[in-house]
Amino acid sequence: MQQLRRNRRLRTNDAIRSLVRENTITPHDFLVPLFVVEGKGVKEEISSMPGYYRYSLDLLTNEVKELWSLGLKSVLLFVKVPDKLKDNKGTEALNADGLMQRAIKTVKDAVPDMLVMTDVALDPYSSYGHDGIVEDGYIVNDETCEVLAQMSLSHARAGADFVAPSDMMDGRILTIRELLEQENFKNTGIMSYSAKYASAFYGPFRDALDSAPGFGDKKTYQMDFANRDEAIKETLMDIEEGADIVMVKPGLAYLDLVRDVRDNVDVPVAVYQVSGEYAMLKAAAEKGWLDHDKVMLEQIMAFKRAGAHIIASYFAKDVVKLLG
Numbered sequence: 001m002q003q004l005r006r007n008r009r010l011r012t013n014d015a016i017r018s019l020v021r022e023n024t025i026t027p028h029d030f031l032v033p034l035f036v037v038e039g040k041g042v043k044e045e046i047s048s049m050p051g052y053y054r055y056s057l058d059l060l061t062n063e064v065k066e067l068w069s070l071g072l073k074s075v076l077l078f079v080k081v082p083d084k085l086k087d088n089k090g091t092e093a094l095n096a097d098g099l100m101q102r103a104i105k106t107v108k109d110a111v112p113d114m115l116v117m118t119d120v121a122l123d124p125y126s127s128y129g130h131d132g133i134v135e136d137g138y139i140v141n142d143e144t145c146e147v148l149a150q151m152s153l154s155h156a157r158a159g160a161d162f163v164a165p166s167d168m169m170d171g172r173i174l175t176i177r178e179l180l181e182q183e184n185f186k187n188t189g190i191m192s193y194s195a196k197y198a199s200a201f202y203g204p205f206r207d208a209l210d211s212a213p214g215f216g217d218k219k220t221y222q223m224d225f226a227n228r229d230e231a232i233k234e235t236l237m238d239i240e241e242g243a244d245i246v247m248v249k250p251g252l253a254y255l256d257l258v259r260d261v262r263d264n265v266d267v268p269v270a271v272y273q274v275s276g277e278y279a280m281l282k283a284a285a286e287k288g289w290l291d292h293d294k295v296m297l298e299q300i301m302a303f304k305r306a307g308a309h310i311i312a313s314y315f316a317k318d319v320v321k322l323l324g
Contacts, residue, residue: 023304025297025323027071030316031117031270035208036060036103037080048204049275050282052314054080057102061110070320074115076164076312077103080209081124088134090125093151101158108159117162117191118155120148120176129206129213131167131221139221145172149179152188156180162189162245168196168221177242191270192243195231195257198222201250201276208275231257232264239267245310250274252299255306262307270310271303278314293322 010020035054037044042056055063064075079099085092092098100118107116121131122144128134132144144167152163165172173192180188198219206212223230235246246265248257249272262269281299285292296315303311313319 023301025300025304025319027316027320028073029300029304029309029311030072030320031074031076031310031312032067032072032316033076033078033312033314034060034063035078035080036099038082038099046204046208048207048279049314050279050286051318052208052278054208057106060103060106064107064110064114067317068111068114070317072316072320073113074117074310075107076117076119077107078119078209079103079124083210086125086127088127090122090133090147090151093122093125093147094154096154096157098154101154104155104158104160115161116159117164118160120152120155120163120165121167122147122151123167123211123213124209126211128215129211131218132169137215141169141221142171144169145175148172149175152176152190153179153183153185156183156185156188160188162191164191164193164247166193166196166249168193168223171241173238173243174241189244190242191245191247192238193249193272194235194238194243194246195254195261196222196247196249197225197254199225199250199253199274199276201253201274204275204279225253228257228260232260235261235265239265243267245270247272247310247312248308250277251303251311252277255302258303258306258308268309269307270312271306271308273299273303273311273313273315275314293318297322 010016037054037056039056040058043059044054046052104116107114123129123131130139132139148165155163238246245268247270248254248261251271251273258271281295284290300319
């Protein structure tokens with residue numbers, strides 16, 4: 001019998017492969033994480049994240065202008081807080097003239113149309129390095145939620161478009177949403193880290209912000225990486241409480257969760273390609289074991305194929321430059 005169907009006809013050359021390609025990558029897919037520090041003229045490479053930097057506010061201006069010129073229109077801000085300003089209650093997080101609040105204004109002054117999202121968690125501000133207030137060695141939930149809500153309000157007042165709670169406290173989305181509504185910030189969005197796992201992939205990020213936990217780990221609030229169904233429960237609860245966008249974090253080892261969440265929700269789904277994933281590829285490429293650009297694109301496409309609408313990635317600028 002003559003074979004009538006030959007799937008390879010659709011792989012014959014680049015033109016036909018491009019024509020029938022199911023997923024494509026554009027600058028609009030990306031959310032760009034940015035690390036901010038005090039000082040002037042500071043562009044400081046993160047030792048465990050080669051090619052990625054912490055910026056002082058004056059140089060942050062240049063960076064966001066470059067991102068915008070490349071078509072990258074959304075940033076996620078993180079701040080490295082001096083140790084002298086850290087305490088157990090994250091007091092500095094509520095400072096109207098704090099580094100995060102000034103960073104928001106800096107970005108908006110430089111590129112008014114840039115979408116600004118802000119990290120909402122206490123670990124950069126905590127003397128314990130945990131995402132919440134510590135009492136007798138335990139991270140307390142409800143008291144932390146109240147501080148996170150005030151922190152979110154402070155970011156909204158500074159001009160943030162979205163706040164991004166990354167703490168995994170129970171009920172924090174509702175607490176934040178209610179306060180924003182009460183204070184007439186009805187249009188300030190919430191991107192919730194809904195399925196954030198207690199992962200070993202976060203090491204370089206904690207190096208970038210000097211935010212590693214001072215004792216124990218984060219397993220009493222971040223999710224057990226053995227669990228799958230729990231991610232759907234957490235995500236649906238966050239949506240019910242008022243989340244506009246939901247996130248799965250980390251990325252590559254959790255692609256099944258990206259697809260599960262996408263199939264079960266009716267809001268945009270984000271994924272975070274975290275620092276450890278970035279660092280592994282950089283290290284392997286430096287050794288000559290992998291082709292950096294080819295693997296980078298393959299990984300980014302995996303997030304799109306799994307169903308992510310938004311990809312937070314340290315590779316964002318490299319990808320869009322490569323795609324031209």
